[in-house]
Amino acid sequence: xxxxxxxxxxxxxxxxxxxxxxxxxxxxxxxxxxxxxxxxxxxxxxxxxxxxxxxxxxxxxxxxxxxxxxxxxxxxxxxxxxxxxxxxxxxxxxxxxxxxxxxxxxxxxxxxxxxxxxxxxxxxxxxxxxxxxxxxxxxxxxxxxxxxxxxxxxxxxxxxxxxxxxxxxxxxxxxxxxxxxxxxxxxxxxxxxxxxxxxxxxxxxxxxxxxxxxxxxxxxxxxxxxxxxxxxxxxxxxxxxxxxxxxxxxxxxxxxxxxxxxxxx
Amino acid sequence: xxxxxxxxxxxxxxxxxxxxxxxxxxxxxxxxxxxxxxxxxxxxxxxxxxxxxxxxxxxxxxxxxxxxxxxxxxxxxxxxxxxxxxxxxxxxxxxxxxxxxxxxxxxxxxxxxxxxxxxxxxxxxxxxxxxxxxxxxxxxxxxxxxxxxxxxxxxxxxxxxxxxxxxxxxxxxxxxxxxxxxxxxxxxxxxxxxxxxxxxxxxxxxxxxxxxxxxxxxxxxxxxxxxxxxxxxxxxxxxxxxxxxxxxxxxxxxxxxxxxxxxxxxxxxxxxxxxxxxxxxxxxxxxxxxxxxxxxxxxxxxxxxxxxxxxxxxxxxxxxxxxxxxxxxxxxxxxxxxxxxxxxxxxxxxxxxxxxxxxxxxxxxxxxxxxxxxxxxxxxxxxxxxx
Numbered sequence: 001x002x003x004x005x006x007x008x009x010x011x012x013x014x015x016x017x018x019x020x021x022x023x024x025x026x027x028x029x030x031x032x033x034x035x036x037x038x039x040x041x042x043x044x045x046x047x048x049x050x051x052x053x054x055x056x057x058x059x060x061x062x063x064x065x066x067x068x069x070x071x072x073x074x075x076x077x078x079x080x081x082x083x084x085x086x087x088x089x090x091x092x093x094x095x096x097x098x099x100x101x102x103x104x105x106x107x108x109x110x111x112x113x114x115x116x117x118x119x120x121x122x123x124x125x126x127x128x129x130x131x132x133x134x135x136x137x138x139x140x141x142x143x144x145x146x147x148x149x150x151x152x153x154x155x156x157x158x159x160x161x162x163x164x165x166x167x168x169x170x171x172x173x174x175x176x177x178x179x180x181x182x183x184x185x186x187x188x189x190x191x192x193x194x195x196x197x198x199x200x201x202x203x204x205x206x207x208x209x210x211x212x213x214x215x216x217x218x219x220x221x222x223x224x225x226x227x228x229x230x231x232x233x234x235x236x237x238x239x240x241x242x243x244x245x246x247x248x249x250x251x252x253x254x255x256x257x258x259x260x261x262x263x264x265x
Numbered sequence: 266x267x268x269x270x271x272x273x274x275x276x277x278x279x280x281x282x283x284x285x286x287x288x289x290x291x292x293x294x295x296x297x298x299x300x301x302x303x304x305x306x307x308x309x310x311x312x313x314x315x316x317x318x319x320x321x322x323x324x325x326x327x328x329x330x331x332x333x334x335x336x337x338x339x340x341x342x343x344x345x346x347x348x349x350x351x352x353x354x355x356x357x358x359x360x361x362x363x364x365x366x367x368x369x370x371x372x373x374x375x376x377x378x379x380x381x382x383x384x385x386x387x388x389x390x391x392x393x394x395x396x397x398x399x400x401x402x403x404x405x406x407x408x409x410x411x412x413x414x415x416x417x418x419x420x421x422x423x424x425x426x427x428x429x430x431x432x433x434x435x436x437x438x439x440x441x442x443x444x445x446x447x448x449x450x451x452x453x454x455x456x457x458x459x460x461x462x463x464x465x466x467x468x469x470x471x472x473x474x475x476x477x478x479x480x481x482x483x484x485x486x487x488x489x490x491x492x493x494x495x496x497x498x499x500x501x502x503x504x505x506x507x508x509x510x511x512x513x514x515x516x517x518x519x520x521x522x523x524x525x526x527x528x529x530x531x532x533x534x535x536x537x538x539x540x541x542x543x544x545x546x547x548x549x550x551x552x553x554x555x556x557x558x559x560x561x562x563x564x565x566x567x568x569x570x571x572x573x574x575x576x577x578x579x580x581x582x583x584x585x586x587x588x589x590x591x592x593x594x595x596x597x598x599x600x601x602x603x604x605x606x607x608x609x610x611x612x613x614x615x616x617x618x619x620x621x622x623x624x625x626x627x628x629x630x631x632x633x634x635x636x637x638x639x640x641x642x643x644x645x646x647x648x649x650x651x652x
Binding site: 028158161162163164165166167168169170171178179182183187 | 357
């Protein structure tokens with residue numbers, strides 16, 4: 001590897017950009033340990049806000065809703081999105097181009113429009129609002145993102161790999177699980193993580209279709225902020241951040257190959 | 266349809282130990298309006314090194330894919346048979362054959378040993394046997410198991426990947442091995458080495474090889490028999506010597522090696538059965554051997570290989586040889602041979618290959634512009650069919 005010495009101004013620029021990106025997060029983590037009710041001055045270290053989390057039933061309920069909605073929406077949209085990407089990449093059917101074109105509609109539609117239209121639809125169809133309506137709404141805007149990510153991966157995949165597996169004796173299903181899925185795995189994982197992030201993060205659409213007792217964390221936080229803000233929000237955000245980071249590392253490790261025979265010597 | 270029912274039965278008289286490994290009977294394959302393979306028939310015997318040779322788009326790869334089961338033949342009565350059994354509708358994994366792909370198609374997420382063991386696992390080989398067979402296959406293609414077994418395909422050179430792809434196929438001990446231009450992506454020196462190794466493996470293992478290539482030299486080097494394909498059909502099928510020395514059409518004569526073509530009209534039948542042909546350009550005449558495709562008054566097209574031609578001063582042509590007078594255009598030094606380009610009447614230019622006997626000690630005396638005659642023995646030509 002050739003180590004190039006970068007000019008100082010580039011180093012300074014890179015440092016600046018990274019600080020700009022990450023300083024708010026560092027501030028958030030730091031102030032979650034701050035022994036003051038206000039996030040403006042540092043008065044000392046405390047774990048009080050983490051203990052306080054356990055008392056805030058509304059935050060815990062919001063977190064629970066967010067996790068339920070996030071996981072359900074992620075699983076459903078990842079499965080649907082992956083299957084749809086496979087259909088688009090591998091099969092020629094009537095209306096394929098149309099399906100492909102409409103894929104981008106949810107991506108470019110403003111969230112406020114999606115939120116209102118979903119609410120109108122749910123009311124018109126008599127669907128009661130609750131966790132399930134939030135899940136349906138999240139799946140609706142996540143599927144397109146998963147398809148786009150998985151499709152990109154599929155298009156870069158060598159089709160001969162599947163043929164090679166088949167001539168070696170693997171039937172269609174075995175080929176799919178042993179060859180296609182491992183090849184798509186990075187795409188599926190990034191699609192799923194994107195879906196989970198967007199679902200976990202969404203406020204606008206969720207606020208339209210949520211019912212009583214099904215508020216997700218962003219909705220709870222937003223409601224809190226309007227009344228009074230307290231650093232337990234920093235604490236819950238830090239918990240979420242750490243959990244997500246661990247998940248990403250675990251997902252990355254899962255994608256590696258194991259040797260044929262375990263090492264003994 | 267009783268006939269088709271009888272002929273598609275696996276218990277037909279052809280099935281059994283002495284049946285050809287591969288048999289195509291009037292097979293066609295159409296993609297939409299494009300006819301990739303048109304009514305082709307051939308058989309491949311056990312242990313043969315059989316090449317499908319042709320330019321890109323000639324149908325050779327489609328033929329191989331029909332054999333592998335990646336494509337189904339048109340349902341017009343054509344049959345693909347493996348060991349006597351009709352396999353038109355059989356999936357690739359039901360065929361018990363092996364294949365080496367052009368780009369190797371190694372599984373990027375699996376190590377070398379797991380790539381090689383994949384087929385064994387799929388075909389239900391006993392677990393305890395697998396590591397030993399993987400090791401043996403790696404040794405067969407001269408890959409050190411200790412060094413390479415745990416590597417991922419991305420950590421190998423092109424030549425090493427090629428060997429892994431070969432080991433992955435050979436470990437199955439298949440009766441039939443398909444190879445789709447497997448040497449296309451490696452450099453010339455290694456390619457020559459691999460050609461000889463493949464030929465040797467074919468003879469040692471007794472496995473039938475079907476080899477797709479567009480490289481005529483490669484096909485001549487390795488094959489027992491070659492099917493030259495052109496425009497979705499088999500233009501000619503034969504041993505390398507038959508293909509090279511008796512090309513049936515102008516396409517085959519041009520595609521395999523170099524050829525000079527002479528057009529004329531058969532004028533008269535000589536007492537010994539041969540024909541005297543009036544050249545279309547220049548007013549000369551020459552003798553061609555008798556054959557089913559020559560008749561008085563009919564046009565005749567012949568091909569003569571550059572090395573079967575000779576150049577003489579116009580007044581010194583041996584009496585038994587055919588000759589056409591012309592002028593030297595150029596002498597090209599190629600090392601092993603010299604190519605003498607001669608302009609003939611009718612804007613025709615022919616190439617004469619002479620063995621280089623040392624230009625420093627015994628130089629050829631031809632110079633550009635010299636009057637000269639190209640000459641060949643009547644039996645050293647091929648009368649071509651129309652394409």
